[in-house]
Amino acid sequence: MGEILIVDDEKDIRELVSDILKDEGYATRLAANSMECMAAIEGSPPALIILDIWLRDSEMDGIEILKAVKANNPGIPVIIISGHGNIELAVAAIKQGAYDFIEKPFNIDQLTVVIARAMETSRLRSENLRLKHREETEFHMIGDGAAFRTFRSKLDKVLDSNARVMLAGPSGCGKEVAARYLHFRSGRTDAPFVAINCATIEPERMEEVLFGREGAGARPGLLEQANGGTIYLADVADMPVGTQSKILRVLVEQAYRRLGGSHRVRVNARVISGTSRNLEEEIAAGRFREELYHRLSVVPVSVPSLERRLEDIPLLAAHFVELFHRTQGLPKRVFSEDAALRLQCMPWPGNVRQLRNVIERVLILGEGDGPVIASELLQAEEGPPPEERVLISGELASSPLRDARVLFEKEYLKAQINRFEGNVSRTAKFIGMERSALHRKLRNLGISTSDR
Numbered sequence: 539m540g541e542i543l544i545v546d547d548e549k550d551i552r553e554l555v556s557d558i559l560k561d562e563g564y565a566t567r568l569a570a571n572s573m574e575c576m577a578a579i580e581g582s583p584p585a586l587i588i589l590d591i592w593l594r595d596s597e598m599d600g601i602e603i604l605k606a607v608k609a610n611n612p613g614i615p616v617i618i619i620s621g622h623g624n625i626e627l628a629v630a631a632i633k634q635g636a637y638d639f640i641e642k643p644f645n646i647d648q649l650t651v652v653i654a655r656a657m658e659t660s661r662l663r664s665e666n667l668r669l670k671h672r673e674e675t676e677f678h679m680i681g682d683g684a685a686f687r688t689f690r691s692k693l694d695k696v697l698d699s700n701a702r703v704m705l706a707g708p709s710g711c712g713k714e715v716a717a718r719y720l721h722f723r724s725g726r727t728d729a730p731f732v733a734i735n736c737a738t739i740e741p742e743r744m745e746e747v748l749f750g751r752e753g754a755g756a757r758p759g760l761l762e763q764a765n766g767g768t769i770y771l772a773d774v775a776d777m778p779v780g781t782q783s784k785i786l787r788v789l790v791e792q793a794y795r796r797l798g799g800s801h802r803v804r805v806n807a808r809v810i811s812g813t814s815r816n817l818e819e820e821i822a823a824g825r826f827r828e829e830l831y832h833r834l835s836v837v838p839v840s841v842p843s844l845e846r847r848l849e850d851i852p853l854l855a856a857h858f859v860e861l862f863h864r865t866q867g868l869p870k871r872v873f874s875e876d877a878a879l880r881l882q883c884m885p886w887p888g889n890v891r892q893l894r895n896v897i898e899r900v901l902i903l904g905e906g907d908g909p910v911i912a913s914e915l916l917q918a919e920e921g922p923p924p925e926e927r928v929l930i931s932g933e934l935a936s937s938p939l940r941d942a943r944v945l946f947e948k949e950y951l952k953a954q955i956n957r958f959e960g961n962v963s964r965t966a967k968f969i970g971m972e973r974s975a976l977h978r979k980l981r982n983l984g985i986s987t988s989d990r
Contacts, residue, residue: 540585540660541565542653545575545603546619547594551642555588555649562650572598576606583611586656591620591627601634608635613663615656619644647753655758662730662763679712679719680857681850685842689716692839697723702789704834705812707841710891713812714772716841720810721768729767732760732807737773744781745797752799759796761788764807774811774834775820779827786830809834844886844893848956852878854890858897868901876913879968882957884916948983955980960987 542564546552549570556566567584569575571593578584587607591600598606604616618631621642628639637656640649679690693716696703703720705713714733721731739747750759761769771777777785788794789809793802811834820826844851855873863870873881886892896916904915937945951965958964962980966973980987 540657541567541582543567543569543575543578543584543587545569545571545587545593545600546590547571547592547596548590551590558646558650559653562653564653571596572603575603579607579611579614583614585614585660586653587614587616588653589616589618591618591631601630604631604634604636613660615660617652617656647756651752651756654756655762658758658763659730659765662732663728665730678857679715680854681847682853683847683849685846686850689839689842692837693719696720696837698725699837700808702808702834702836703810704817704836704838705810705841706817706838707812707814708843708889709814710889711841711843712890713814713841714770715890716839717768717770717810717812721770721808724768724808726767726808730764731768731770732764733770733772734760735772737776741778741781744778745784748781748785749794750796750803752796761794761805761807762796762803765805766807768808768810771809771811771834773813775813775815775817775826779825782827782830786827786833789830789833811835844889848882848953849959851882851893854893855881855897858894859901862898862901866898868898871901871904871909871911873911874913877911877916879957880913880916883953944983947979948985951976951980951983952985955985955987962987 542559544552544555544559544566545568546555547570552568552570556568559566567578569578573596575587575589576598579587589600589603593599593603600618600620604618607614607616612635615637616635618628618636618639619642620627620639631639637659638652640652679686681687681690697720703717705716707713717733718731721727734747736744746757746759748759748761750757750762784794788805792806793804795802817826817831817835821828821831852873855878859868859870859872862868881893881896888895900911900915904911951969954965954969955962958968962976963973966976969976971979
């Protein structure tokens with residue numbers, strides 16, 4: 539926890555505020571005028587400044603100091619205090635970037651609540667800068683296949699919009715990565731990105747986590763922490779029904795009350811939500827409010843599963859190898875062609891998350907320290923042998939043999955074409971078929987290599 543700089547020309551007030559904050563566990567520094575204030579900031583920037591707007595025997599008043607701080611240290615939150623408070627002063631201070639404005643004599647509880655919120659906002663902004671740097675590497679969206687390009691094109695169309703986006707797709711397919719992509723490439727990139735997993739919060743705590751609390755145990759909620767930025771509601775289908783109605787009101791009114799509070803808190807945060815469940819079925823079952831669904835899914839975006847992105851697997855695998863080499867010091871190795879093809883043939887029910895875990899495990903447990911990852915290292919990841927039987931779909935099982943053979947050929951050849959990124963020559967060589975014969979077969983089955 540950083541220091542708080544208290545700037546006031548009245549010694550008694552400086553020391554009173556300092557004593558109060560020390561009791562709350564904060565470290566403080568004191569300044570009586572603009573010269574001492576600016577020297578303190580230049581020596582070691584504080585985590586927060588409490589600034590009197592009128593400073594006797596000072597070259598600069600509070601507004602001028604505020605302008606200087608915001609020009610040189612924009613990340614430091616500033617709380618303005620004044621014994622001559624009025625609406626005009628408050629508006630002027632907020633326009634210049636003050637976090638809040640409090641009149642003297644101030645209420646101690648009010649001051650400590652505002653300070654706690656400002657410190658949390660400062661922490662989140664710092665965290666956001668760290669995440670922004672991390673996003674450029676770890677959360678980078680990787681892919682070049684048709685399904686991925688279509689998906690990213692939809693995201694790019696709403697980058698500069700404040701429209702609410704609903705990301706729908708199976709677990710592990712990269713919904714949060716997509717949400718971070720939208721945030722860090724929007725006009726809100728320097729403001730907080732706050733993620734909450736609705737499935738991991740106890741229902742009785744959900745409202746306190748979202749809206750915060752006043753009074754004893756006061757704390758800001760995640761909506762307040764995301765003000766100016768983006769809040770991502772993961773697994774939104776698991777949000778308690780009671781909370782859904784209150785979130786709906788927030789979306790309509792752009793304001794809410796903290797638990798135990800009486801005044802309304804204004805909020806300006808873009809809302810992105812994610813779900814791996816069919817929300818229309820949840821609505822029909824009475825577990826999700828239909829009006830909330832329509833408010834959240836202004837722009838619905840389907841996030842493709844890894845099964846639909848087979849051609850992206852080599853790119854993703856290489857990305858994760860580089861990531862684990864850089865962040866964990868694991869060996870930087872490349873997949874052999876056979877190993878890369880094997881990855882594309884493996885089942886991926888856990889999607890990109892599962893692929894990431896497999897790559898990490900292979901790098902950690904793989905025998906030898908050579909530069910190439912051989913296909914044999916992936917055998918353990920494919921699970922136990924199928925006991926000489928093949929799992930078939932319901933459509934195949936219910937079709938006559940001739941129709942089932944056609945269905946199988948079509949799906950098999952589509953999978954192979956995807957593996958080889960539309961390259962008919964490589965596909966023909968792998969499956970043991972003459973290239974011209976394969977061209978005829980693909981044409982007869984209606985398979986286009988451009989639609990892989």
